[in-house]
Amino acid sequence: MAANVIDGKALAAKCKARVAQEVRSFSRRPGLAVIIVGDNPASRTYVNSKRKDCEECGIYSEEYALPAEAGQDALMEVIRTLNAREDIDGILCQLPLPEGYDEEAVLLAIDPDKDVDGFHPVNVGRLSTGQPCFVPCTPAGVMEMLRECGIDPKGKECVVVGRSNIVGKPMAMLLLAAHGTVTICHSRTRDLGEVCRRADILVAAVGKRDLITADMVKEGAVVIDVAMNRNDAGKLCGDVDYGPVSEKVSYITPVPGGVGPMTRAMLMVNTLEAARRHGKA
Structure with a gap:
């Protein structure tokens, strides 16, 4: 059988349209501040995309671009200023930071009620306790x-391949909260294929090209490919050997055009929720 391809671009557009409709009813526009440090090309691409998403949703956005040599103190001062501003509902510091920065300290400095990335330990703790x-x-x-x-x-x-704080761990908690039976796999998992073949829903989030092959998935499974890699030709691809796997499963996400657009759309949803918390609705 051929899988149903989950169109992340279409779903993201639908999600952003709902956000834009709600924003129009707000007494004041939600505000998102994005901080970028250094000149990482991938980070710059992401930040530009997020600015465009804000425009589509009617969300006010500001960008703070610091040179790589600005230093930890300068970055922390920007965060302190944004924490205090009533017109800024969400703060996002684009990761990774250049060498020499303390990412953990940066994440801790962001007000949990403005942490639209969901990385602050307060939000992580709330997620884990429902x-x-x-x-x-x-x-x-x-x-x-x-x-x-x-x-x-x-x-x-439900099998999640990857245990990062950004994707793997929270993914497992969300599936568990939805009453799935969850297994988390990682680099030390014995016989990864055997575990993956049990999955009705398989989420691949490692960052290793073609890690998940057709013999590792069962007929009719749902396969969600979160990773962003590049093949020998320099084209974007995920962790899943897409062609052969798509002939075996019921649903699959492409790379690009799958989870990526939805990630950006959910940032808009989180910013909308932050504005509600701050009394702008």
Whole structure:
């Protein structure tokens, strides 16, 4: 069989349209501040995309571009200033930071109620205990994709390959909260293929090209490819050997055009929620 391809671009556009409609009813526009340090080309591309998303959704945006040599103190001062501003509802510091910066200290410095990335330990703790919080955008986007496709994790075997704080761990917690039976795999998992073949829903989030091959998935599984890699020709690809796997599963996300657009859309959703918390609705 050929899989149903989950169109992340279309779903993201639908999501952003809902955000834009809600923003129009607000007494004041939600505000998002994005901080970028250094000249990482990938980071610059992401930041430019986020600015465009804000324009589409009617969200006010500001960018703070610091040179790589600006230093930790300068970055922390920007965050302190943004924490205090009533017109800024969300703060995002684009990662990774250049060498010499303390990323953990930066994440801790952002007000948890403005942490639209969902990386602050307060939000991580709230997520783990089932309390309202800002959820990291990529796993939140995956859950939205599953909902839009009518895929309910309840009672299903869910396997997450990858244990990062940004994707793997929160992804597992969200699937667990949706009543899935969750297994997390990583570099020390014995016989990864055997574990993956149990999955009704398989989320690949490692960053290793063609890690997930057709013999590692079962017929009819749902496969979500979160990773962004490049093949020998320099083209974007994920962790999943897309062609052969897509002939075997029921649903699959492409790379690019799958989870990536939904990640950006969920940033808009989180910013909208932050503005609600701050009384702008």
